[in-house]
Amino acid sequence: MCLSVPAKIESLDGEMAVCSVGGATYKASLQMLDIKELSIGDYVLLHTGFAISKISKEEAEETLKLFDELEDFNEILDEEERISGRKII
Amino acid sequence: MKYIDEYRDKEKILLLASQIKKISTKKIRLMEVCGGHTMAIQRFGIPDLLPDTVELVSGPGCPVCVTSRSYIDKAIAFSKLTDVIITTYGDLIRVPGSSSSLDKEKAHGADIRIVYSVLDALNIADANPLKKVIFLGIGFETTAPGSAAGIMKAHLAQLFNFSVFSAHKVMPPPMAALIDEGVDIQGYIGPGHVSTITGSYIYDFIPKKYGLGVVISGFEPLDMMQSIYMLVNQFETNKPKVEIQYSRAVKTEGNIKAQEILNEVFEYRDDWWRGLGVLKMSGLGIKEKYSEFDAEKLYQVDVEPTKEDKGCICGIILKGVAKPSDCNLFGKACTPSEPVGACMVSNEGACAAYYKYKRE
Numbered sequence A: 001m002c003l004s005v006p007a008k009i010e011s012l013d014g015e016m017a018v019c020s021v022g023g024a025t026y027k028a029s030l031q032m033l034d035i036k037e038l039s040i041g042d043y044v045l046l047h048t049g050f051a052i053s054k055i056s057k058e059e060a061e062e063t064l065k066l067f068d069e070l071e072d073f074n075e076i077l078d079e080e081e082r083i084s085g086r087k088i089i
Numbered sequence B: 001m002k003y004i005d006e007y008r009d010k011e012k013i014l015l016l017a018s019q020i021k022k023i024s025t026k027k028i029r030l031m032e033v034c035g036g037h038t039m040a041i042q043r044f045g046i047p048d049l050l051p052d053t054v055e056l057v058s059g060p061g062c063p064v065c066v067t068s069r070s071y072i073d074k075a076i077a078f079s080k081l082t083d084v085i086i087t088t089y090g091d092l093i094r095v096p097g098s099s100s101s102l103d104k105e106k107a108h109g110a111d112i113r114i115v116y117s118v119l120d121a122l123n124i125a126d127a128n129p130l131k132k133v134i135f136l137g138i139g140f141e142t143t144a145p146g147s148a149a150g151i152m153k154a155h156l157a158q159l160f161n162f163s164v165f166s167a168h169k170v171m172p173p174p175m176a177a178l179i180d181e182g183v184d185i186q187g188y189i190g191p192g193h194v195s196t197i198t199g200s201y202i203y204d205f206i207p208k209k210y211g212l213g214v215v216i217s218g219f220e221p222l223d224m225m226q227s228i229y230m231l232v233n234q235f236e237t238n239k240p241k242v243e244i245q246y247s248r249a250v251k252t253e254g255n256i257k258a259q260e261i262l263n264e265v266f267e268y269r270d271d272w273w274r275g276l277g278v279l280k281m282s283g284l285g286i287k288e289k290y291s292e293f294d295a296e297k298l299y300q301v302d303v304e305p306t307k308e309d310k311g312c313i314c315g316i317i318l319k320g321v322a323k324p325s326d327c328n329l330f331g332k333a334c335t336p337s338e339p340v341g342a343c344m345v346s347n348e349g350a351c352a353a354y355y356k357y358k359r360e
C-alpha cells in the first residue's frame, strides 16, 4: 500500500492526468503538485491515485553520477593501499 | 523501465558492496523504518551483500502491522451496520481481528470493497446515495493527504454519505520512541515516500538529540546500497546527520501543498502502535470542522473486547528486537495464506517479506 511507482505522464486534463507504468495506464490526481510545473513525458511518483512528487531528472542523473565517482574513489583507495602497503580503511 | 532499471545495475551494486566493506570497521545496526524498504531488502538479497559488521533490522513502518486489533474490530462492527459499504485498501482485508477479519465478514455477506484510492471510495459514495460509505484510512504521511483530499472533496460536493475512519499515523514519534527505549541501532534508513510529503527536516532532531544518522533512501537496490554506504560513512567518521539519497523525489521541505491538505483536515492526537504502545501526538484524527465526515463521530458501535494472539511476537519484530525467524509460529502455524499476526499479512510486513524471499 505504501508503494509508489515512477509513472510517466501521458496526457493532462486539468487536475487529472493519465500516467503509464510499464504497459499499464492509471488515472492520477495532480492535486498535490503544481500543475504549471508538469508536462507530458514527465515522471511522477504515483501513490494511491495521487501524484505525490515530480521526479527530478537532474537529481536522478546526479545520483547516478555519484556511483561513477565512487568508482573513482575506489580506485584511488586501492592505489594508495597498494603503494603504502597497508589497509587504509 | 525508466527510473528503475538504471538503479538495478549489478556491477554498480557489487562495487558499492565492496565500498561498504572497505569503510566499515565497527559493528553497526541500521533500521529500515519503511515497510517498502523491508520488502526491497529481502527481495534483492541486500543482507547477503553486506559485510558482517553491518546488520539491518526492520522497524515500525508497515502501516497494517502497527494498526491495532481494536481498529480492525471496530471496522468489522461498522460493516455490520445496515446500509453501510466499507471501502478499504487491499492490505487490510486479511488482517486478523479479535475473532474475525474483514475478509471473513465479506464472505458472510458484508458489503466490503477493496479500492485503490480514496477517490474510488468517493465515486462509490456518489453512485450509492442511500448507502453510507466508510473509507478505512490507514497509513503514514504518504497516504494521509489522500484521505484528507477525499474529505475535502466530499465536503465541497456535500457528499454526506461519505466518511473516513482514520488510523493514520506519523513517523517521527516511533523513531524517537525506539531510541528512547534503548533499541540497539546506530542509524535509520529513512522512509522514502513518507519524506516526499514531510520533507527531510522533520528528522533533524535525531542527529541533534540522539546523535544518530538518518539517510532518506529510494527503493531500488542501488539506492539502498548507497544509503547504507552513506550511513556507514557517517558512523565511521562520527558525523551523524540527515541526508537525502532519494533526491530525485525528496526535498528538504517536502511537498508543501500535500502538507497543507493534510493539516487542513487532520490534527495530531495520541495513538497506539503495536510493539510501542501509546505514543504522544503520533496519530492523525479528523478535525472538528470536518466531523461530519468522521466515521468515529458518526456511528456508535459495540466493539468486542480486544483479544491479542498469544505467541505472535510481531510487536517486538516491529521494534527491531527480534527477527521473524525468532517466532515459533513463523512458517508453521503462521503463513501468508493463514496469517496469525499482521506482520504476515501485508507485503510490507517483515514476516511476509522474510517468508516470501527467504524460503522460496
Ligand code: SF4
Binding pocket: B311, B312, B313, B314, B317, B324, B327, B328, B329, B330, B331, B334, B335, B339, B340, B341, B342, B343, B344, B351
Ligand atoms: S510469524 Fe506470524 S505469529 Fe510470528 S510474529 Fe510474524 S506475524 Fe506474528
